[in-house]
Amino acid sequence: MIVVLKKTADEAAIRRVVQHVERLGLKAHVIVGTQRTVVAAIGEKRGDERETLSSLPEVEQVVPILAPYKIASRETRPEPTVVRVRELVVGGGHVGVIAGPCSVESEEQIVEVARAVKAAGARGLRGGAFKPRTSPYSFQGLKEEGLRLLALAREETGLAVVTEVMTPHQVELVARYADVLQIGARNMQNYNLLQAVGESGMAVLLKRGPAATMDEFLLAAEYILDQGNTNVILCERGIRTFETHTRFTLPLATVPYLRERTHLPIIVDPSHGTGIASLVPPMCRAAIAVGSDGLIVEVHPDPSRALSDAAQTIDPETFAETMEACRRIAETLGLTMDEALPVSS
Amino acid sequence: MIVVLKKTADEAAIRRVVQHVERLGLKAHVIVGTQRTVVAAIGEKRGDERETLSSLPEVEQVVPILAPYKIASRETRPEPTVVRVRELVVGGGHVGVIAGPCSVESEEQIVEVARAVKAAGARGLRGGAFKPRTSPYSFQGLKEEGLRLLALAREETGLAVVTEVMTPHQVELVARYADVLQIGARNMQNYNLLQAVGESGMAVLLKRGPAATMDEFLLAAEYILDQGNTNVILCERGIRTFETHTRFTLPLATVPYLRERTHLPIIVDPSHGTGIASLVPPMCRAAIAVGSDGLIVEVHPDPSRALSDAAQTIDPETFAETMEACRRIAETLGLTMDEALPVSS
Amino acid sequence: MIVVLKKTADEAAIRRVVQHVERLGLKAHVIVGTQRTVVAAIGEKRGDERETLSSLPEVEQVVPILAPYKIASRETRPEPTVVRVRELVVGGGHVGVIAGPCSVESEEQIVEVARAVKAAGARGLRGGAFKPRTSPYSFQGLKEEGLRLLALAREETGLAVVTEVMTPHQVELVARYADVLQIGARNMQNYNLLQAVGESGMAVLLKRGPAATMDEFLLAAEYILDQGNTNVILCERGIRTFETHTRFTLPLATVPYLRERTHLPIIVDPSHGTGIASLVPPMCRAAIAVGSDGLIVEVHPDPSRALSDAAQTIDPETFAETMEACRRIAETLGLTMDEALPVSS
């Protein structure tokens, strides 16, 4: 931590800051520059020391040197974490694809889409049973019945089930049916929930909050990891910016940026990231080209009849073509994607 | 809802859209312009119709006409809602002030600060017992012990206790000690939590999420209101923008904008909204001048020893001066603020 | 400047960085922490050294310590700069108000509004002659004829004329008619234009660009100051964020934040900052309460017939009431605002 003193700081002020640094159990090292004195605080604990020092009257700013996350860091574990659930493999050079409808609507719908996305190369099935909806007047999901239908689709196809859990007390119920617990973007900083899925030991798909910085995103993962659960997949799904022509702004640079800092696999959600069906295929391709460890895509047999997220949902044919294009790109980069399977009608 | 068709839409396409609109139970009204045909869908239900229509291939965009919230709207209830809890009164021309430390740290700390802020004119006491912290390595609050100390400070001062609740299952516990349940910015779209505080019937302080639009904010309130609980105070606490010189960007135009649309009272949090202690007093004054129904301010007897949010916390003297300035401004606008009380040491 | 080395940096890497720092004419000071080595580079020149050092393979990040602007800094000149043009006084405890239509439209219009705003207490007259418009199909201003009409309105009222200049070659022409040269938000980083208005020696109103940071804003001012011209008024007029319910987001914390860093006066533009006429009066009041040195407000005799910015323009009566409210607030803060004058029809 570097503590920059105000220009007006005199000898006494420097002494006060040094004492404060030492009171925090850190070693202080004073550097007198031509215009400013800075105090390097060595032995940082990554807690609230920064805030405390910032509040001193003689301090202009405090600059942290160490990343605030530990277990998520590549410095802790240089080799990539690979998350494996059933046939779904995400990370370490393997691109895993999760696809399915926004919401589970009926047995027919979920089984049909599960078959179609598996045929196109997906190995995970997404589908919301508990739906966090902006409006209390929107369809809120089939709840436990939705979970049951997802499990049924899994029996039919072998796909790993990925579905959202919204409260700590739901974890047990959802874990009974799902293979991967999804933490939605709105809940990225719902710390009790993060701890609960951490404790569950199950694989977790953690979506980036639409206003979360990289540090906040990795610290959210840290809450899960800190429970001893390292089966965490990070998911970039778009951020909120001044752009309104797309639902969110999808910043693909997140993928290589995080790659340099964490061993956790990183996937991309071009459906929420754009909110527009016609932009989903090109952004899927770009996500693969940038080095993503996977995709999560909204697919529905008839998007215009979908009960939620209709505008950003693609149909199974478009999905299959997109997967084909992605597979060709992955190949040029030496990455592996699962094959399309002959459709068993 | 106005459905704008693509330029290429022919007679058949228009017919398909009209049928789709009617299938949704709405009345369709076709308007042929010089360059575009639009279909007005009358009788809107404010659910997912917009998404569904957006996904049709012949549709370019769908423009909603009605606000998506109902109970929160001024159209439903033109007169202002006034929230009253003990001596704290927020709304309807009365400016209510809530102040206190970020976290409850000890009996001595919370009682000292409660006395000081009451003396300066506050009628609510804030203080975190359950703390949502970005890092799992930061101080997480005293939990139930913190609640107990808040109740103790209330006994000493009569201030209404405002404190955060983080999960649906915590509601019962927190409600046993608190007067106002606070929903933090990170949980603004934690819908299960919103429903739980709605059911509790207690007064709720709902903070705007840092990336929430006005519609999302009011729809979050709607989740609470929809449970029959209208004791909701909205709180603007800053949004995430490209500005990093302040912790968040505090958009005071929120106050008059919401005033035109909702009957719920709106207060401002200049501590989180700026993140810098020296900016808190001028932004408190500005919040009063813009017409805010109240303030929530972080105050600590010795900010540099605060266990959290030290950099944005002011001391009791600064708070008292700020309240004095705010009271003078409120007076020029015909608003009422509670008096400073002679300090009973 | 603090150069943070990568965790992997060994002795040889540290030596290379030290040499690079010294090659830049700076003194290197090595600090070995528990997890990172940092090199303090003393004697910083505020040029491109930061970028250069960032590009070294052994460097993780470079943290600047000194502000990049010099002449604009309070450290260079602690007492506030007061800009005085005719009866308009901005800064040093005096709140100066500039008002008038978005565009000059006719002699009758500009003279009528000039009289009205003077009567309400304004001492500067705004009005666009050269208009930067987003669309080439929008009204582009009366050009030189507009300048002539502004000068005529000045003769009638004595108000200082504030009007925009768009290219370096226009400076001479505009300077012939105007008292204050306005640099619009879109041109905040038009450096040739900044130098040209700097050379002119005239008073300059510099609007913040909608995506400009504080450093960029002050460095834009520095381009003007560097020409020996210190008659610069800074203007916060709103930034672009995810908020679309207002035209821009108006962050009033800019005012006290800049106050701590620069001696230049800072005013606020609530018309562009909100884009909505009904929000202009409350945001004018808030701007005064936060400590602004002035306001610039769009006023038109009949807003619904204004040729540009109609939606954010207020009428003279609303302006007069707003000024009255602002004056009362200014008084409570010990600030001076010019009096409303009896209208001489």
Add this chain to the structure above:
Amino acid sequence: MIVVLKKTADEAAIRRVVQHVERLGLKAHVIVGTQRTVVAAIGEKRGDERETLSSLPEVEQVVPILAPYKIASRETRPEPTVVRVRELVVGGGHVGVIAGPCSVESEEQIVEVARAVKAAGARGLRGGAFKPRTSPYSFQGLKEEGLRLLALAREETGLAVVTEVMTPHQVELVARYADVLQIGARNMQNYNLLQAVGESGMAVLLKRGPAATMDEFLLAAEYILDQGNTNVILCERGIRTFETHTRFTLPLATVPYLRERTHLPIIVDPSHGTGIASLVPPMCRAAIAVGSDGLIVEVHPDPSRALSDAAQTIDPETFAETMEACRRIAETLGLTMDEALPVSS
């Protein structure tokens, strides 16, 4: 244009709005909904009518239906515009690459880099002679000498020279040396400059401003097109958001989104878009995969000695590898990229 009236609007109010619409030369069509009356204004002129109508007291909001740009629209010209300058071809299925240093520094530097980037497959040479720099204390470019060196490098390599022009009066000078006039992001809304490059008839590379919406971007192009010059290349170079771990946020969805709306070619600048050299290669690949018509990339023989933009500049080897990877991806999509040429030392 759809004019939504306030709920309180009565018969008389509706009549007033209809009259206002008709006064603007538009046809009014009244639709009475269950909760709101809306007036469709048919025959829109894409000027300031929206603002004017918004300002009426009985109007709640005005929703435009037509895009505000005309010549740039695909509706005006469905087939893609291909810009060809020397061997550089951008658009219509041909990916053209422009590369070179941020600033021209010396004959040796520019000729060396020109040879290297041509050998890797670039057909355009970028290099700044007039440099818009945030700080007046940074290197401002070699000016005309820089232009001369660019022309010399063109003689050596045949590459098309792409360089920035900063004022209308510079156009003539820069046009004497350059093949493509670049409008920098800071000048995207410098309308006099846009008109001047439009009049020049030369090819123009128009960079998106960091806070520009899609409509503003296309309207800036419209200023050039409106002068009869259709040789315009659009360039996405990143937007300003709350993300600070990258210099800007690079939203690649811009490419397919604009593709649906305009016939103009669209390229991507991953150097400015990320600001970090290690992120440039993956984002180049992603740009190709998303369907970009080209790239503009900062390349320097020794990035750590570059006089500007050092941190985001890659060396010729990295550039050659990146081009190779991009070429393989382009191939899978059926796009053409220029070949790498045997280096003629």
